[in-house]
Amino acid sequence: MKRRELLTGVKGKATFEPHIASPGVARFTNALLRTQENQEVRFYDDLIRGKQVVVNFMYAECHGACPMVTSTLIKAYQALKPRMGRDVFFYSITVKPETDTPEALKHYAKTRRADLPGWLFLTGDAYDIETIRFRLFGMYHPGFDLDSAMHAGTLRIINDATNCWTTVEAFASLKTILKHISWADPPKSYAERWAESIARQELINKEVKRYGYRRFA
Amino acid sequence: MPSKKAKHRKVVGKKKSDRTISRRDVLKIGAAAGAVTVLAPSMLTSRKAFASGDPAEPVICATAPANSPPTTPFRDTFTAPFPAIPQDLYPAPTKARNESGGEAERADHQRWDDFLPDIEYELEARASTHTFHSDYSPSYIWGFNGKYPAPTVLNIYEHPTIVRFRNNLPLTTTTFGRNEITIHLHNGHHGSESDGFAGDFFGTGFWKDNHYVNVYAGYDAIPPEGDAKEAMHSFWFHDHRAAFTANNNYLGLNGMFLVYDSKDPGHEFNTPGSLRLPCYYGITDFPLILTDKIFCATANGRTELFNAVGGAAPGGDKWIVNGKIQPKLTVRRRKYRFRILNTGPAKTYDLTLIKPDGSVGTMTVVATDANFLEHPIPVDAGANAGNSNSTTAPIVAGGLRVSVAERYDVIIDFAQFPHGSKVYLKENAPQFVGVASPVTLPTGLAIENVLMQFNVVNREPWFPADTPAIPSTLCTYPTLPATDNSFEWQFVRDPVGTVPRLFKINGLAFDAAVPVHSIVQGQTEEWLLNNNVGGSAWVHPVHIHFEEFRVLKRFVNGVEVPVPPLMTGRKDVMRLEAGQGALIKMQFRDFLGRYLIHCHNMNHEDAFMMVRWDIVPDALALRESQQLMLAHRREEEERLAEVAREERRLRKEEVS
Numbered sequence: 001m002k003r004r005e006l007l008t009g010v011k012g013k014a015t016f017e018p019h020i021a022s023p024g025v026a027r028f029t030n031a032l033l034r035t036q037e038n039q040e041v042r043f044y045d046d047l048i049r050g051k052q053v054v055v056n057f058m059y060a061e062c063h064g065a066c067p068m069v070t071s072t073l074i075k076a077y078q079a080l081k082p083r084m085g086r087d088v089f090f091y092s093i094t095v096k097p098e099t100d101t102p103e104a105l106k107h108y109a110k111t112r113r114a115d116l117p118g119w120l121f122l123t124g125d126a127y128d129i130e131t132i133r134f135r136l137f138g139m140y141h142p143g144f145d146l147d148s149a150m151h152a153g154t155l156r157i158i159n160d161a162t163n164c165w166t167t168v169e170a171f172a173s174l175k176t177i178l179k180h181i182s183w184a185d186p187p188k189s190y191a192e193r194w195a196e197s198i199a200r201q202e203l204i205n206k207e208v209k210r211y212g213y214r215r216f217a
Numbered sequence: 218m219p220s221k222k223a224k225h226r227k228v229v230g231k232k233k234s235d236r237t238i239s240r241r242d243v244l245k246i247g248a249a250a251g252a253v254t255v256l257a258p259s260m261l262t263s264r265k266a267f268a269s270g271d272p273a274e275p276v277i278c279a280t281a282p283a284n285s286p287p288t289t290p291f292r293d294t295f296t297a298p299f300p301a302i303p304q305d306l307y308p309a310p311t312k313a314r315n316e317s318g319g320e321a322e323r324a325d326h327q328r329w330d331d332f333l334p335d336i337e338y339e340l341e342a343r344a345s346t347h348t349f350h351s352d353y354s355p356s357y358i359w360g361f362n363g364k365y366p367a368p369t370v371l372n373i374y375e376h377p378t379i380v381r382f383r384n385n386l387p388l389t390t391t392t393f394g395r396n397e398i399t400i401h402l403h404n405g406h407h408g409s410e411s412d413g414f415a416g417d418f419f420g421t422g423f424w425k426d427n428h429y430v431n432v433y434a435g436y437d438a439i440p441p442e443g444d445a446k447e448a449m450h451s452f453w454f455h456d457h458r459a460a461f462t463a464n465n466n467y468l469g470l471n472g473m474f475l476v477y478d479s480k481d482p483g484h485e486f487n488t489p490g491s492l493r494l495p496c497y498y499g500i501t502d503f504p505l506i507l508t509d510k511i512f513c514a515t516a517n518g519r520t521e522l523f524n525a526v527g528g529a530a531p532g533g534d535k536w537i538v539n540g541k542i543q544p545k546l547t548v549r550r551r552k553y554r555f556r557i558l559n560t561g562p563a564k565t566y567d568l569t570l571i572k573p574d575g576s577v578g579t580m581t582v583v584a585t586d587a588n589f590l591e592h593p594i595p596v597d598a599g600a601n602a603g604n605s606n607s608t609t610a611p612i613v614a615g616g617l618r619v620s621v622a623e624r625y626d627v628i629i630d631f632a633q634f635p636h637g638s639k640v641y642l643k644e645n646a647p648q649f650v651g652v653a654s655p656v657t658l659p660t661g662l663a664i665e666n667v668l669m670q671f672n673v674v675n676r677e678p679w680f681p682a683d684t685p686a687i688p689s690t691l692c693t694y695p696t697l698p699a700t701d702n703s704f705e706w707q708f709v710r711d712p713v714g715t716v717p718r719l720f721k722i723n724g725l726a727f728d729a730a731v732p733v734h735s736i737v738q739g740q741t742e743e744w745l746l747n748n749n750v751g752g753s754a755w756v757h758p759v760h761i762h763f764e765e766f767r768v769l770k771r772f773v774n775g776v777e778v779p780v781p782p783l784m785t786g787r788k789d790v791m792r793l794e795a796g797q798g799a800l801i802k803m804q805f806r807d808f809l810g811r812y813l814i815h816c817h818n819m820n821h822e823d824a825f826m827m828v829r830w831d832i833v834p835d836a837l838a839l840r841e842s843q844q845l846m847l848a849h850r851r852e853e854e855e856r857l858a859e860v861a862r863e864e865r866r867l868r869k870e871e872v873s
Binding site for chain 1: 274277279314316321322323324325388389390391393395409410419420421422423460461525526527528721726727728729730731809810811824825831832833834838841842845849852853856857859860861863864867868870871
């Protein structure tokens with residue numbers, strides 16, 4: 001496998017094997033999508049299988065939430081840089097595939113400095129995209145699901161290797177967003193969690209000593 | 218008992234090593250699993266290699282079934298969950314975190330020396346199975362000590378208690394549950410480190426001691442046991458893991474917690490101060506723990522709970538009472554007490570008592586959310602119809618509306634019915650049954666609406682005699698001091714401008730690190746809770762941790778309306794339907810730290826309709842806390858403003 005492929009995640013081999021209970025193609029679909037580089041990708045096999053991903057919906061001409069979400073994701077990207085394109089990937093999928101060609105998405109990504117390895121802007125068949133939106137963001141509630149704008153402020157975080165799914169509001173603080181992404185991290189050993197717990201305890205003790213109660217830790 | 222302790226230590230040690238699984242091991246398991254996908258069920262069973270005793274992980278149906286499998290009504294008997302057994306904990310509980318013993322990180326217990334623990338329990342969260350109906354095979358659940366509902370903790374005021382919550386949930390699961398827990402006692406008055414703060418969850422292999430002081434609020438003003446007017450009795454405990462509360466509760470991590478005192482002593486003898494209400498746990502006094510679930514078709518010896526990873530907790534088509542579907546209970550011709558608790562995750566119940574002739578019977582409410590009412594409030598469809606709190610659509614005559622996390626203690630007098638009669642508890646929304654009723658139901662009652670059946674029989678000589686009439690005055694409430702401060706909380710789902718939002722409070726999502734409001738310890742505040750943003754059609758049962766509140770005013774679309782009878786008592790859950798608001802008043806005494814206000818529809822809560830507020834020691838800490846909040850908000854605003862500026866610049870460039 002070429003290093004370039006690994007970095008962009010396109011047709012790269014999955015970093016991890018899927019979780020035993022991963023719903024796989026049955027839930028994610030294996031729809032054929034196009035990246036901003038006009039590369040054909042299969043949604044499950046190439047983009048989801050064994051990876052930890054952050055998915056959001058946007059469109060290039062959106063003046064409301066999308067640029068803010070993109071900017072938040074850039075900040076998150078910087079914080080996660082060592083992992084980006086290796087086991088963590090960002091996917092921004094357009095809800096207006098009729099107008100958002102790969103070129104339009106490339107332009108959007110470039111102008112917003114979001115054309116980064118491990119972050120794909122995706123377009124494809126409108127029916128496929130609608131299906132993916134329902135499968136990933138569906139809350140079994142017509143009030144949410146029928147209005148595509150209702151999902152625009154939401155980031156979907158999925159790790160196919162641990163079968164962990166979570167959601168975070170794109171307008172939450174960066175700290176909250178990174179915390180949510182970390183909730184989908186591969187499981188840590190008891191020893192690792194033990195070390196983290198000890199580190200947190202030190203912070204707690206310091207704070208309680210200083211303020212009389214636990215404040216931030 | 219040195220030998221017992223040595224044995225215990227050995228077991229703990231073994232579990233720890235069993236559960237130490239490296240990332241490399243996870244990869245290996247993952248690789249093996251991928252290679253033999255066809256043999257998936259047998260691979261799942263092999264997980265027993267490192268978690269002996271756990272049931273095999275469930276194979277859950279891929280899509281929501283149209284209906285759960287049918288069940289025969291009244292096949293199973295309704296029982297109270299077993300009481301939890303007190304024990305000597307080893308290692309013994311300590312004020313500071315017991316790091317080497319494997320306790321999760323926490324601040325020192327507040328007021329430890331004032332309330333050295335008397336009674337100790339251990340509740341272990343683990344995977345297990347539970348049979349929800351005898352027509353079903355066992356279902357995979359997560360339960361405390363492997364039970365659903367959890368064992369009930371029966372406690373007494375003035376006996377400080379430690380409950381050690383041990384997390385032995387599986388390392389990897391096929392359910393939508395999250396193997397990290399933080400247990401909230403709803404609505405205990407104790408330190409923040411024992412309050413199950415949503416951000417303080419701990420993973421598999423750790424445990425944590427929650428220190429329940431079991432004193433009335435107002436301890437600082439009235440030592441040694443606090444203000445007896447603050448007495449609370451029907452508590453419940455449940456997992457509060459941020460973003461996964463609904464999932465973990467749907468899988469079964471909740472239970473009842475009763476605290477007795479002289480008024481409500483756990484017996485019916487004529488002792489000083491006793492109200493002499495029906496009070497023998499599991500004999501004349503039953504918790505009624507309600508939840509709704511949907512089941513997959515029975516396969517491979519299991520009837521699994523349907524849930525989908527990534528989904529919210531699904532709405533059920535089976536109403537479950539104390540872990541059973543449509544159970545029956547034999548009652549003697551005397552008074553009984555039912556402590557109704559709705560554990561959600563989202564459904565609201567409208568309950569009525571249906572007499573053998575089909576008319577609505579009387580349920581006398583004696584307590585709302587763990588607090589006795591000053592005067593009992595009878596609810597029925599006749600003379601007391603005005604007391605019903607089922608006053609917005611769907612209006613149910615004589616209905617008792619119970620939203621998630623609300624508790625109503627009701628007394629039902631079965632002496633009014635002849636021997637051999639059958640009385641029913643009805644839920645207004647129909648469930649799926651699929652089997653005809655084995656008995657003729659009262660006129661107008663469909664089997665789908667039956668929650669449970671009471672078979673009335675004569676009292677045998679050995680059965681406790683009836684209690685005296687319910688006293689007309691149950692308690693007197695404490696007088697609240699003058700208000701020091703006020704604050705407003707807005708519960709919103711709708712988009713703000715063009716920006717769509719998730720469920721939020723005051724436009725903010727849950728951030729474990731930043732409070733939204735701070736209060737100096739000992740102060741009294743008036744809070745305005747509002748769900749009146751135009752177009753909002755959501756119901757939010759708002760829960761405030763730590764202390765009970767009184768409702769001063771109530772609003773519908775901004776217009777003041779009288780406070781309904783069932784909201785005149787002390788409460789800790791305020792149901793806000795679309796357009797509704799309430800002005801409440803509460804105190805913040807005795808302890809410090811981080812607490813929560815949130816919508817108790819657990820799916821809303823997981824979508825982060827929850828924020829943190831703090832009790833701080835003094836005015837200086839309050840100022841610091843407010844500065845922190847302001848700085849945080851300014852930072853966020855600046856970030857968004859910067860994005861908006863950048864966006865405008867880009868648009869201009871594109872146009873030119």
